[in-house]
Amino acid sequence: MKKYIKLSAILAVFIMFVACDDKIDVDVPEAAPRLVIEASLDWEKGTVGNNQTIKLSTSTPYFQTTLNTSVIGASVKVTNNNSNVEYNFTDQNNGDYTINNFVPVIGDSYTLEVIHDGETYTATENLMPVSPIINVEQSLEGGFDDEVLDVTIFFDDPAGIDNYYMFSNKEDSDLFAELETQSDEFSDGNEQNEFFEKDKDDEDPEAEYNPGDTVNIKMYGISQRYYNYVTLLVEQYDAGGDPFAATPAEIKGNCINITNESNYAFGYFRVTEFDQVDYTFQ
């Protein structure tokens, strides 16, 4: 009997972990390239926010690894609709369009205009404010796993209004940042916290946060429409087609092609305020 119990225990566990995941080759459809506008005018709290960059590129087939997709020779302009001041961005010939005299004003409305290949794209967005990060703490217990370090930021949500947040966190050694969104739908007016934790990996002790690791955390105040956009983007990025996720769909941003409607651009024109903190684990 003992033997039997042992056997069933092993098998029960075997079952839970029998699901296997492997890399395979798949033929995927290939769509024609589209313009990608990454126009993120982000104003860091306590700075003047004069320096801004807008990135233009094109989309590629899904598995293409050479990503030289910079778009050069376009005209990029942002207008403050409240003051009618125009900001013309300079082509850096590497896909970046920059400016060094941008003036951000909380609540003002801004319009982006991009002219590329004879087609004009426009988008309009308001500059959303954000509460400051008031505290940062590290712990073992805060996240999902009690055995790895996590870091939590604290901030106050303004009561009575709908607030939407985007968080990005990136450890020094990471190739790219991880994005998350949050709304105050269930927690309006309360002190909020958001924790960041990395999964443990038995083969890679560096995978989780360790003492000495430095992580950069940014918190953006975003519009409801951008929240919808980026939430879906993150959801689809993370899910990638698992059966408990919604059917993935084209994610449409706010950049409209007014010359040729069907040739819309990917990406988004956002104008945000953000706060950031660099934290080194103890």
Place this chain on the structure above:
Amino acid sequence: MKNSVIWICLFMSTFLFAQEKFSVSGTIKDKKNGETLLGATVYLKGTSNGAVTNEYGFFSLTAPKGTYTLVVSFIGYETISKEINLTVDQTVNFEVKEASTSLDTVVIEAEESERVSIRKPQMSVAKLNAATIKQMPVVLGEVDVIKSIQMLPGVTNSGEGTAGFNVRGGAADQNLVLLDEAIIYNTSHFFGFFSVFNADAIKDIKLYKGDIPAKYGGRISSVLDVRQKDGNSKNLEVNGGVGLISSRLAVEGPMFNKKGSFLVAGRTSYAHLFMPLIKEIKDDKISFYDLNLKANYEINKNNKVYLSGYFGRDIFDISQFIKNRYGNTSANLRWNHVFNEKLFSNLSLIYSKYDYQIVLDFIKLDWVADISNFNLKYDLRYYANDKLKLDFGVSGISYDFNPGEVKPTDPSSSINFRKLDQKRAFEAAAYMSAEHELTDKLTAQYGLRFSTFSRLGGQTLSNYANNLPVVYNNEIGIYEEGEEIGTTDYKKSKSIKTFANVEPRLGLSYQLNDNSSLKASYTRSVQYVHLLSNTVSVTPVDVWAPSGRYIKPQKSNQFAAGYYRNFNDKKYSLEFETYYKNVDNRIDYIDGSNLIGTNNIETEILNGEARAYGLEVLFRKNKGKFKGWIAYTLSKSEQRALGGNAGGPGINKGNWYNTPYDRTHDLSITGSYDLNDKWKFSANFVYQTGRPVTYPNGQYQYEGISIASFDERNANRLPAYHRLDLSATFTPTKNKNRRWQSEWVFGLYNAYARKNAASISFSQDFDSGVNEARRLSIFGSFIPSITYNFKF
């Protein structure tokens, strides 16, 4: 109204021809344990006059005065006959004995293949008994009703580890699943690995894929009618089993001086007992259990009462951070009353509930959602004469929907208390249907169901600009929430919205000869409650929503035709069926819809439609040492949602797209071979076209990460799914003459270790930044199992 006059005339015409005729009625039971038998055939030898017993084992026959031989037959049982002198109305009860060798047990009795039933107009129905279900090889030896019906043509699901099932291209929420008449809202344990039906407590199941009788309503795709055993009324009996995943125990026996009987069955998984032993999962707790109860008491020969109940629960805790609890509860009190030889009635009071709770400790959130209903129904069957049988009845269902309540788990939580609007509704229905032998060859089943649904007040609803909860943003080309312009408060006594529908049902059967027939049917059905789910497979978190101001009832028309034939003295049978159905008002979800915790669900949906068509073939071998069937389905299932009043082209640009349950080809083969008294072997083989999915058609860089772009919904497919399962049952010979009976069941699931893709995900490798496709196989290998069953 005019219609009903015609109907009544039709019924009356048959009464007028009635000459001097008498009726014989009674109940048919299993001699060994006193279980009433559903679907046993009773006929008068040498005539075409016959009947099939109903859910309570009751039959009634009417014939002209005379002397007859009454024959009772049921596959797997010895046929008995009795002389009767039909000069007065009379009651005769029978107890039939199981055929002596187990070799004759049926694999499937889709339609009892007697002459009387090949011409029964009912089509698109399959019946499986518990013995058949238990014989099929299954994952980890866990006998599973829902998996076994997927071996039938026209029935699929979204893959391993996904809940629910799909019938003829319909969605999982379009199946009416009844356990002793109580609605079961969630049919699975363990997120779909196992079903909630404990095979030890179940007598038989019946699945209507179409041609749904008028007495059923409220769902448009199918009816799965699961009946619990009544309990042995002769002796105390204990059944049990020890398996890898769960252990079961069922006790049944007579009560009240053999005037009644009871059954109590329990099943529980026990993996969680061992989990603390393993370091990685010592804080996790994953388990489920079921409790089934049934009791009946025969007050006198015309009155019998039944009580049945079910309680099931799933527990899924992950290291103290996420706690899940969910399950169904149901209870049913029934009263069978026989007015006379010709009129049988049943009154039921039924309660069912499904609730779901999740506690997320790390954000100190406690979430609860549930749906419950009370159902009072009265069904009658009138055996008018040998040519006509009438079914009629009424039912009322009162629903309570609690789509979600959020609570902070302690004062330090940043969560505010919030309760989504409670919703209430009342669904009432009345039906009448007739099984009518029009000529010697032609039999019809025609009926009408009249249903109403009232969404009751006691809540506040949002109003929207231009009455549009969803609007198309022309600039960006996406659907967005409409602009809220105030609210309307509905008093509790008021009804927010009422719907009324007439649902005609028609079936015809034409008997070509003794062994073959043609059948055709039309079913119109209406569904007033909807499961909100925008994922491929149903999850326990999905909530139900009633029709109302913004959600319309789903309406379906299904046309089906079939050819049925028995060969070689009913040793083999062949069925061809073809169907076409359309569904109006199928809810579809806008891109990026968010359903959980959303109060105004109307801002996330568009009104769509669906259609499905297919051809089903079922070839069976019913007798002998080798039994089994081959089922093949060729089908198509699509849906679309146009923009309508919301503007814009609609979802997926307004084009038809494959539903997630579209399977072009579906082949299922199941067989069992009785080698000798000791050994029995069975095998299943399944081959299916891969599930429709949406693959990316490009990528672009945004925020430093690679974002996939998509086009047409569900235009791609996963690789084909196929699998072979084997099992062997060993019955020790020393069993023969002792009370303790036992057997060992050895199983091998996914025998050739096919890595079937449950999903293919597209993601960016975190270390290299390169995009890759990854296949998730729920069972990456073959799964052996062993189960020990006993009985005394």
